[in-house]
Amino acid sequence: LLALTVVAMMNTFCYVSAQQGVAFIITEDIFNEFLKHRNDGACAAKGFYTYNSFILAANRFPSFGNVGNLETRKRELAAFFAQTSHETTGGWETAPDGPYAWGYCFKEEQDADPEEMYYGRGPIQLTGKNNYEAAGKALGYDLINNPNIVASNPTISFKTAVWFWMNPQPPKPSSHIVMIGKWSPSGSDTAAGRVPGYGVVTNIINGGVECGRGSDSNQEDRIGFYKKYCDILGASYGSNIDCNSQRSFGG
Numbered sequence: 587l588l589a590l591t592v593v594a595m596m597n598t599f600c601y602v603s604a605q606q607g608v609a610f611i612i613t614e615d616i617f618n619e620f621l622k623h624r625n626d627g628a629c630a631a632k633g634f635y636t637y638n639s640f641i642l643a644a645n646r647f648p649s650f651g652n653v654g655n656l657e658t659r660k661r662e663l664a665a666f667f668a669q670t671s672h673e674t675t676g677g678w679e680t681a682p683d684g685p686y687a688w689g690y691c692f693k694e695e696q697d698a699d700p701e702e703m704y705y706g707r708g709p710i711q712l713t714g715k716n717n718y719e720a721a722g723k724a725l726g727y728d729l730i731n732n733p734n735i736v737a738s739n740p741t742i743s744f745k746t747a748v749w750f751w752m753n754p755q756p757p758k759p760s761s762h763i764v765m766i767g768k769w770s771p772s773g774s775d776t777a778a779g780r781v782p783g784y785g786v787v788t789n790i791i792n793g794g795v796e797c798g799r800g801s802d803s804n805q806e807d808r809i810g811f812y813k814k815y816c817d818i819l820g821a822s823y824g825s826n827i828d829c830n831s832q833r834s835f836g837g
Contacts, residue, residue, distance in 0.1 A: 607648075607652055608651040609644075611656075611660055611663055614637045616819070617637045618637070621671070622687040623676070623683065624688075624691060626688075631690060635743075639744050644748060646725075646745055650762065658765075661816065662765035664821055667811070668811035669761070669791055673710060674690045674711070675692075676688040677689070757772075757836065760790075761791070765784070769782055778833035782826060784824060798829065799830075
């Protein structure tokens with residue numbers, strides 16, 4: 587009877603843990619600490635990215651930041667915010683509070699071609715007609731005819747970022763599956779030096795520009811954000827956090 591009671595309690599604990607969602611880890615205070623200067627007057631996205639919008643978007647994807655033990659969950663969320671902070675950073679080396687306090691400063695690609703409808707928008711800087719079409723179909727929005735909604739509705743903006751994070755684009759795995767430790771490299775991945783860890787997430791997002799060429803300033807910025815956010819959450823970095831020796835997917 588005692589053993590059955592213990593098993594029942596463990597099952598209840600696991601169920602509760604699985605239902606806590608990202609808000610259990612990313613509280614509003616943590617969100618504000620991560621993105622300390624996002625509402626600075628110098629930031630074009632001032633007032634746009636809100637905690638409630640993030641939580642509403644995250645809850646659309648129950649597995650996001652909610653698979654594995656607490657360490658794994660923290661590491662995935664640190665990775666997500668690190669990559670999106672780099673994509674939207676307004677920081678510089680001598681910026682107040684350091685270069686990694688200025689994520690989410692922008693909601694639209696800087697110096698975008700005015701003739702291009704599908705330029706980078708939102709936390710992940712969703713780019714390209716194919717991505718807008720696929721995200722719109724998955725989320726139930728007409729992003730082909732109204733791409734600007736990604737830069738005008740903060741919840742939809744966050745949803746596109748989490749959608750991109752959660753979905754593979756073969757031969758690329760999803761960033762989610764990599765960060766929860768469930769990605770198994772193929773033979774071609776291994777031959778290209780692509781190994782599990784934060785570094786391959788950078789490869790997924792912008793490997794053609796930043797990976798396989800030694801240290802790169804943009805890649806180092808992504809790593810800097812990641813280390814800071816892991817430190818705030820009390821999570822280890824894991825192995826293989828750079829992509830210095832990785833060939834890009836398809837490269």
